[in-house]
Amino acid sequence: MILQQWWLIWALACIFICVSDQSFPQKRRCAFHVTPQNNRYRTVGNVSGSVQLCENTQCCVGYYRIIDDQPEVDVLDFCNSNITWIPEFKEPPPTYSYFVDKIKKAAAITVALLVLCFLLIIAAKWRCLIKTKKSNPPSLDDYCVSRLCSCRTTKTSEIDIADIELQQSVGHGYFATVWKGTYKGSIVAVKVFNDGWKHTFTAEKEVYELPLMNHAGIAHFLGSGSKPGGGGWLIVLQFAECGTLHSYLCKHTTNWMLTLKLCQSLAQGLSYLHSDLHEHDVHKPSVAHRDFSSSNVLVRADGTCVLCDFGCSTILRSCSGHRSWQSHTTNMEGHAWLGTLRYMPPEILEGSVNLSSSRCLMQGDIYALGLLLWEILMRCSDLFEGGVAPQHLLPYESELGADATRDSLIQYVCHLEQRPSIPKHWELLPQGSVLQELLTDCWDGDADARLTALCVVNRLDSLQSCYSS
DSSP states (O other): HHHHHHHHHHHHHHEEEEEEHHHHHHOOOOEEOOGGGGGGGGSSSEEEEEEEESOOOEEEEEEEEEEETTTEEEOOOOOOTTTOOOOOOOOOOOOOHHHHHHHHHHHHHHHHHHHHHHHHHHHHHHHHHHHHHSSSOOOOOOOOOOOOOOOOOOOOOOOOOOGGGEEEEEOOOEEEEEEEEEEEEEEEEEEEEOOTTHHHHHHHHHHHTTTTOTTTTTTEEEEEEEEEGOOOOEEEOOOTOOBBHHHHHHHOBBHHHHHHHHHHHHHHHHHHOOOOETTTTTTEEEOSSSOOOOEEEOOOTTOOOOOOOOOEEEEOOOOOOOEEEEOOOTTTTSBBBOOOOGGOHHHHHHHOOOEEEEHHHHHHHHHHHHHHHHHHHTTGGGGGGOOOOOOOTTHHHHHHHHTOOOHIIIIIIIISOOOOOGGGGGGTTTHHHHHHHHHHHHSSSSGGOOOOOHHHHHHHHGGGOOOOO
16 A cells, blocks of 8 residues: 555656646747847847847747848847747757756655655544544444453353243243243243244343343343253343333333433443443453333332343454454344334434444434433323323324334334424423433434433433432
8 A cells, every 4th residue: 555655656746747847948048149220129028138038939030131132130049939930940959967957856846746745645644533533432343352352251151940930921022931930049030932033042141141241230140041852942030020111111100210210220221231341351342232122121129220132132342353243133034133113213214324333233222212211201290290191102102103114113203303202391390401402312313413321321310410309
């Protein structure tokens, strides 16, 4: 690459010299015979004694008078500024000093041009670097690990399913059925995957087994196992007493402090999931959830949220100087399955995004986070007159119905650029404008303009002093 740049610079230098030679020819010195009759020619300019420097021509001409059939010199070798023809002639060979001057000038021009090109290249690269740093804060796309990555753990989470007792079904999905049960005397949630979905089980298990995944905002993973003969696979989690966030909001309204607690713990869990951590030579890479919905969030008895259901998630690895990530699930058409339809961001709905970008995957999670925060806030009795909150609705359910299609969502979310309705009277509340700005900054149609999960956490923390009840 550097060699090609120097060849280009030398080529430009040669072209510049050639053009310079054509554009700035040497002025011709014309000597003429001074007679009383031609003194008037001195007024043409650039005349010194009997020598004139030609401005507009490289030719000289002489004038003669015919007297008694004999030519007599009138003007000899005067610049032919008053004629248009150019006679053929041969220039005398240049002298040594002429070649020396020419070489010196060419060398000077070449050096100047090289310096100029070098400075331009340095300036352009520096400007590009500064612009990149200002507009794009460091992200996983720019991250490189020089040493061997330790995020691929070799620990085993296998448990003996004989120690598990299933009691009752508490949830059923497309991939699996969730049971309430016991394991070594403790109440647990057992997620049993349906036949044919081993790859989804493997993907979720891999996320739970990442180093440093122990966090209050992530469902506590106890282990995994398989039925004898390969008839099914299961994941065991600590039981969340209040069920999914969706079922919790259907049954309960909340006051402001509990609402804020739900929102904060939700954002903290996503922020930790997105984080890239290194502790004691152990690496937890960033993870994009990719199916972030109120059905894939659990609520504990203390009113905090925990993230679960990582079967569609993507681990954003950066190992040994290269990045590697891959979606584990596909839909019937073979395209990347990116989660629940109504929580998909506009760029995913339209298919106008590069799914190999780690930034894009996490920005999709932020859009869904905005919708989840809206669901929680719409069930807060302190945000509504008379303390009566409306019934729980999924995003876009009131506008598009319970079974919104992809085409209807594309029309409403992408083309009309509409979002879930924010109550007008929130503008009159102390925290109303902050809440409205938080939601709109999460579900912004421009993915690059959305907040990060950590920024959402910080904004929610600042709301604690805004209102109390």
